[in-house]
Amino acid sequence: MKPAKTTAAIALAALASVASAQSVPAKPMEKCYGISKAGKNDCKAGPGTSCAGSSTRDYQGNAWKLVPKGTCLSTRTPKGHGTLEPQA
16 A cells, blocks of 8 residues: 555544544433542532542532433432432
């Protein structure tokens, strides 16, 4: 193969790879409160916290994790089920 044809073939292969990766839809996710362990939340957990990993106790009601949509309310913890809204 000539260099120009090789470069074109590589470019086409890369373009096909990107196109196929973009065609896979992401799973819808939702915030689920009260299911994370201390320091394992995905983002802000109420006043006095900043972002991921800032929850101070297990199953903190205002700390959330992202879970596949539709699974939060059936997620069980020793303190009950996950909720879609923050709890005190």
